[in-house]
Amino acid sequence: MLADQFDAFLLDLDGVVHVGPDPLPGAVDALARLRHRGKILRFLTNDPRPTRAEVADRLTAMGVQAELGEIVTAGWATAVHLQRRGAARVYVVGSSGLAEELRAAGLQLLEHGDPHAVVVGCDEAVGYPHLRRAATLIRRGAQFIATNPDPTFPTRQGPWPATGAITAAVSIASGVRPLVIGKPAPAMFHAALAGLAPGVRAAMxxxxxxxxxxxxxxxxxxxxxIAEEPPAALSSRDPRAPDATIADLSRLFDPAQPLRSPPPPTFPWPQEIRPGVAAVVFDAAGRVLLVRRADNGLWGLPSGHVEPGETVAHAAEREVLEETGLRVRVSRLVGIYSEPASQVVTYPDGRVCHFITASFACAVVGGGLRPDGVEALAADFFPTDQLPTDLLRMHPQWLTDALHGHTGTFR
Ligand SMILES: [Mg+2]
Incomplete structure (x- = not known):
């Protein structure tokens, strides 16, 4: 049974332990049984509004034993994160409970002057002056912290705007993306696992x-x-695919409940998928055109993303012209590639994109080698058996597919 396979259980609250003010079937008894077996329990909520004490009181009123030290709210995790990083002064757009957690961690809440960080959490009283001040302070250099990413929270009247909706407004106005603390961000899990002995077997x-x-x-x-049925249509490599699905917490004690081993994450989770292009350009001597990329210093085929309104073929021809000064024409499609281990790219601002790249064989029709110095530090033709060793990971495969005349390769 799952209960025996772990030493610690991190439990989401809404939808796992309770729905609204009511405990879910089997939850109170299952949590008492876990505690009786000596399991470590942590209760996690992305709701940044209540204090930990308020959450503990709410659980106690439902019949769930909960100590203050077992509660991990996104607001408290934010306070811990800021405290550890020495951010002493903060401007807060958020609830009184969030402000209380930040003060309790020794942080000074500023209404005037320049803070180290702007903290944005869900706040039903947020107004234009808060958004204006938050965006202005972030533009002046304050760090932008979002307590959690949730765009909405459920109510009887339907979904209402939550932290994610408010941070989106501040993000657009400031031009800066926030550092998110709540689930699925690592900071929330660091806060939940802090203090546990190394080697403790933990499940969420x-x-x-x-x-x-x-x-x-x-x-x-x-x-x-926790769901009636396992989610459909997720690949086994998708990190959103659960390792076990149970109807409620009582099933933690079901001896027949199977558990798969989670696949180790091999790439950061992308927020978006973008179309990309690559060009395999040979000269008359059969040498291949490579550029040394400015963003990572590695050699690679000319490549980039498709701009709005462009065809993929035009995008490939434009990228070669921009990066190298050569005019080329697409002659054939070599392949379409999406291998996430190499095509998930993390940008300096924290954005993570997964590229689906169409690779084309191209012929030179004009121009001359003039690397632009912005995207490409250098550009040159290389014999295909004497390629530089510091080459982007997938590019030798794309070149091989082009050399062997394959058409329509996909990976
Ligand atoms: Mg939930």
Whole structure:
């Protein structure tokens, strides 16, 4: 049974332990049984509004024993994160509970002057002056912290705007993306696992794939989903695919419940998928055109992303012209590639993109080698058996597919 396979259980609250003010079937008894067996329990919520004491009181009122030190809210995890990084002064857009947690961690809450960080959490009283001040301070250099990413929270009247909606407004106005603390971000899991002995076997139990399951896997934990049915149509490599699905917490004690081993994460989770192009250009001597990329210093085929309104063929021809000064014409499609281990790219601002790249064989029709110095530090033709060793990971494969005349390769 799952209960025997772990020493510690990280439990999401809403949808796992309770729904609204009511405990879920089997939850109170299952949590008491876990505690009786000496399991370590942590209760996690992305709701940044209540204090930990308020959450503990709420659980106690439902019949769930919970100590203050077992509660991990996104607000408290934010306070811990800021405290560890020495951010002493903060401007807060958020609830009184969030402000209380930040003060309790020794942080000074500023209404005037320049803070180290701007903290944005869900706040039902947020107004234009808060957004204006937050964006202005971030533009002046304050770090931008979001307590959690959730765009909405459920109510009887339907979904209402949550932290993610407010941080989106500040993000667009400041031009800066926030550092997110709540699930699925690692900071929340670091806060939950802090103080546990090394080697403790921990599992996360949650009801949301994009936060609980994804975050658990990124933190190297087993992920148990609370749902009637396992999610359909997720590949086994998708980090949102849970390792076990159970209807409620009582099933932790089901001797027949299977558990798969979580696949180790091999790439950071992308926020978006973008179309990309690459060009395989040979000269008359059969040498291949490579550029030394400015962003990582590695050699690679000319490549980039498709701009709005462009065909993929035009995008390939434009990228070669921009990066190298050569005019080329696409002659044939070599392949379409999406291998995430090499085509998930993390940008300096924290954005993570997964590229789907169409690679084309191209012929030179004019121009001359003039690397632009912005995207390409250098450009040159290389004999295909004397390629530089510091070459982008997938590019030798793309070149091989082009050399062997393959058409329509896909990976
Ligand atoms: Mg939940």
């Amino acid at each position: 139990v949650g009801d949301t794939l994009d936060t609980d399951v994804l975050g658990a896997h990124q933190a190297g934990l087993t992920a148990i989903l």
